[in-house]
Amino acid sequence: MVEIKGVIPAILTPMKEDESVNYDELRNQLNRLIDGGVHGIFPFGTNGEGYILREDEKMEILKVTVDEVKGRVPVYAGTGCIGTKDTVRQSLKAKEAGADILSIIAPSFAMASQDELYEHYKTVAFEVDMPIVLYNIPARTNNSISPDTVERLSEIPNIVGVKDSSGNFDNMLQYIEKTRGNENFSVLSGNDSLILWNLLAGGVGGIAGCANIYPGTLASIYDLFMAGELEQARKAQDSIRNIRNTFKYGNPNTMVKTAVGLMGYLVGKCRAPFNKVSDQGVEALKKALAENEALGMK
Incomplete structure (x- = not known):
């Protein structure tokens, strides 16, 4: 079974001006992230705008991803739907596509x-013979x-x-405590600011939106922790604070994609209506990116 560990980018979905998926740039971003050391x-997670992509687009994105990754790292596919039967159907499609x-x-x-x-997840698990990671993000799902x-x-x-994206550290800690005796079960942080603290508590890393901006820096949190270099891991964790502080200006997905665009990559905008960043937000991003470039963050 595939080992779940490290820092896994919730990769953004590059788009053209007409909001169609830019598959050439997707391949470029995949190689950029893997070359940066991600795990x-x-x-098409939350940061990849999975909530606004059509089902056929998701499957094509997954096929292109699997083709480009070529087994270098594991590929995760977000297949959750509101209904159990739809979740099973999408999950079987993802299995066929190579997730x-x-x-x-x-x-x-x-x-x-x-x-x-419980019954929802149990049914999917029994119908689809694949490793499944639960995804808790109550602010988005209720x-x-x-x-x-x-x-x-x-x-x-x-x-x-x-994966816990509640932002409540105690909730994630209880996940770890409740499953500590199960060596085949892993807890991931869905909050970029808690990756190191997840590892210190006994988790295995995180699924991170900011890894689209700084794949090397985010991946190093895990690598440094595993090497026992805790002070350097803490510095890497702290280094994304100025980027995360810009999220007050807009949807985090939109802010991340805007930041990657400002770095010169042709990722386009998020799909409307979630595609606006104020002038103040853009300036805040530019300032943070310049500060981090001076520090050598990658």
């Missing part, structure tokens, strides 16, 4: 009980996967991990 690739691991976001919009969430539910789900053999 996996996660297309290594499924990331399945909690159902959204309608409130779900913990028993309903449904939170409780630590007790994660503990129950971790007993299903092919549910192998959870």
Whole structure:
């Protein structure tokens, strides 16, 4: 089974002016991130605008990703839908397209009980013979996967991990505590600011939007930690603070994509209506990028 570890970019989806996917630039970004030392690739997650891509676009993005990555790192595919049957269907398509691991976001919009969430994930796991990572992001879905539910789900053999994007460190800590005895289950941070703290608590790394901007720096948090160089790992973790401080000016996905565009890459804008950054936000990004360039961040 594929080992879940390290820093995995939730890779952005490059787009042309007409909002169609720019597959040539996608291949360019994939190689840039892998050359930067990242430990996996996660297309069409939240940062990849999976919420606004059509199903056929997702599958084509996944096929191109698998083709370009060529097994150099594991490929994660976000296949979660509101309905259980749709999630199974998309997951089977992702398996056919060559994904290594499924990331399945909690159902959204309608409130779900913990028993309903458990049955949802259990059904998908039984129908799709692939490693599955649960994805908890209650601010976007209105449904939170409780630590007790994660503990129950971790007993299903092919549910192998959870990504926590709640921003609540105690919630992530409880995920780690509840599953510590299961050596086949991993906990990832979905918050870029908590990657090192996830590792210190017993987690395995993070799925990171900011790795689109600085793949080398983000990947080094994990590498330095594993090498026992904790002070250097902390410095790498702290170094993204000025970029994250710009997120107050807009949707984090939009800010990350704008930052990568300002670095000279042809990634385009996010799809409307989520494609506006104020002049103040652009200036804040330029300032942070210049500061980090002077520090040699990559």
